[in-house]
Amino acid sequence: MDELTRTVAERGDLAHLALFLWASGASALLVWTLRELATANRRFNAFVSEIAHLNQLFKRRD
Structure with a gap:
């Protein structure tokens, strides 16, 4: 790289x-931003699916 720069x-x-x-x-x-965005999206999807799971558990209790 030094030779290229020179x-x-x-x-x-x-x-x-x-x-x-x-x-x-x-x-x-x-590239780094898109990777971070994809990771955040996966975490958000996991959060939403857990909330949906809790909602179904509470519906069964009623």
């Missing part, structure tokens, strides 16, 4: 390197 700096393509790093960081952040 080559890019020598050619004057620092803007392209900065854009690549920004795009990589933004993409990684998007």
Whole structure:
């Protein structure tokens, strides 16, 4: 990676390197956010199904 950075700096393509790093960081952040959202969605679905289970238990008691 050090050689790649040196080559890019020598050619004057620092803007392209900065854009690549920004795009990589933004993409990684998007992937992380989507994973967290999927995990939160699974937890919420488990919560809702437990509430539905409790409602059925209380209906049977009546």
